Amino acid sequence: MTQKKLKINYEVWSERLTKIYGKGKEELEAVSKIDLRVEPGIHGFLGPNGAGKTTTYNMLVGAISITEGEAKIRELKAGSVAAKxxxxxxxxxxxxxxxxxxxxxxxxxxxxxxxxxxEARRKAQELLDYFDLFDAREREIGKYSGGMKQKIGIAAALIHEPKVLILDEPTANLDPLGRVDVIQKIKELSDKVSVFVSSHILSEIEQMCEDVTMINHGKIVVSDSIKKIKKSFVSNLYILDTDMNEKFLEILKNKDFISKARIEEIDGKIHIIPKDPAKLQKIIPEMLIENKATLLSFHQPELSLQDIFMEIMSKKEDDEK
Ligand SMILES: Nc1ncnc2c1ncn2[C@@H]1O[C@H](COP(=O)(O)OP(=O)(O)OP(=O)(O)O)[C@@H](O)[C@H]1O
Ligand SMILES: [Mg+2]
Structure with missing residues (x-):
């Protein structure tokens, strides 16, 4: 008997997906060999302006051609009628x-x-009601506010009862209340449909998504659950604050289980990256007692997605120099 392969059916999947715009001198690789793995739920798509998010989406929905590689929506070839x-x-x-x-x-x-x-009329009325647009249903869209337009856009994307919802910056141009409203709706919708959503606002992505993919210059920089990304970034940094930071820094610097230690200018606290966190945790109380020092705080900071994003992006820029 042949062994059955365990296989996850992804909502959106791609392998070496690439888009090159233009030819010759004008050639621009907007998306470069990206492997997407989008599971059910809400998956965030992050990246600075020009990173390649819209280009990726346009290939997934079949609005533009794929230069190289392949993409699938639930096992169906992106761009095919069935996938659409x-x-x-x-x-x-x-x-x-x-x-x-x-x-x-x-x-x-x-x-x-x-x-x-x-059926279209019935669904339309249901969606108008859901998006609080029922009273405005007979007004021309040209006279809708930005927020109303955004909501009618999402309603239109939902009317044929899709399985995968691709939203390219659904909260752009909305005021804070409008954002909260649209985010809430997206969260509710994710019970029934998988969502792959881009946004520049990382706190929004953090509120909505379990998993994220970050891209920069057309390449994936990280793709994982927010939990794991945060864990991998948090676990290494410890912040110590006492009433004799300078002295403690000197002591710590000379320990072989410390990889890096410095006093951060902004907060005056000691930022430590240990090779062996257990040893660091053990030595702190001993140091405090020996030096009769007062402990003000000792903790691992919880980084926001914004902090991590900035760090990853700046690291990449450095690497590319
Ligand atoms: N039709 C096009 N022809 C040529 N180049 C294009 C075209 N569309 C996009 N580009 C280029 O491809 C790159 C990626 O653009 P894209 O719109 O995919 O980025 P994005 O991540 O969606 O950015 P934003 O956050 O600003 O929406 C950019 O350098 C852009 O100038
Ligand atoms: Mg875009």
């Missing part, structure tokens, strides 16, 4: 038919997605 059927897509700059009413637009999109007129 599985996807709901909110583009970064959605183009609306501004003189259509909200309801008319959703019905139209529903029919484009393969629904019968009656």
């Amino acid at each position: 059927q599985l996807i709901g897509f909110l583009p970064q700059d959605p183009v609306f038919y501004e003189d259509m009413t909200g309801e008319g637009y959703l019905i139209y999109m529903g029919q484009l997605g393969g629904l019968q007129a009656k």
Whole structure:
């Protein structure tokens, strides 16, 4: 009997996915050999301006061609009719038919997605209600506010009941309340549909997602659960504050179980990266007693995704120099 291979069916999967724009001198590799692994739930897609997020999304939804590599949506080849059927897509700059009413637009999109007129109308009304747009259903989209447009865009992406929702910066241009509202809706939706969402606002991604992929210059810099990413970054740094930091720094610097120790200018505290954390934890109380020093604090800082993102990005820039 052949052994059955354990295989995860990813919502979005790619192998060496690459996009090159232009030719010759104009050639630009916007996305470079990326391997995406998006599991059910909400997966964040991060990266600075020009990193290649929108380009990646456009390849996944079949809006532009793939130069090299391959991509799949739930096992179906990205760009195929069957794969498109599985996807709901909110583009970064959605183009609306501004003189259509909200309801008319959703019905139209529903029919484009393969629904019968009656079913499209029913779904449209359900979504208008869900996104608090029911009272505005007969107004032209051109007269909607930014937040209303964003919500009608997400509603339109949902009308054919997709399995995978791809949202390119759904909270861009929204005020704080509008953001909270859209984030809440995305979280609720993730019970029924997998979400692959990009945003520049890392605190938002942190609120919404379990897993993230960060890209920079078209390449993946890290892809993992936020929990694991945070753990791998936090585990190494310890911050010690006493009433004699200078002296303690001198002592610690000479220990073989310390990799790095310095006094951080901003807070005046000792930032320590130990080779052996257990030894560090043991020596601190001994040092305090021996020197009759007062301990003000000793802890491992919890880094925000923003801190980690900045650190990863700056490290990469340094490496590339
Ligand atoms: N149609 C195009 N033709 C040529 N180059 C393009 C095209 N679209 C994007 N690019 C380039 O590809 C790179 C990636 O752009 P992309 O829009 O994918 O980035 P992004 O991560 O979505 O950025 P942002 O956060 O600003 O939306 C950029 O250098 C951009 O100038
Ligand atoms: Mg973009």
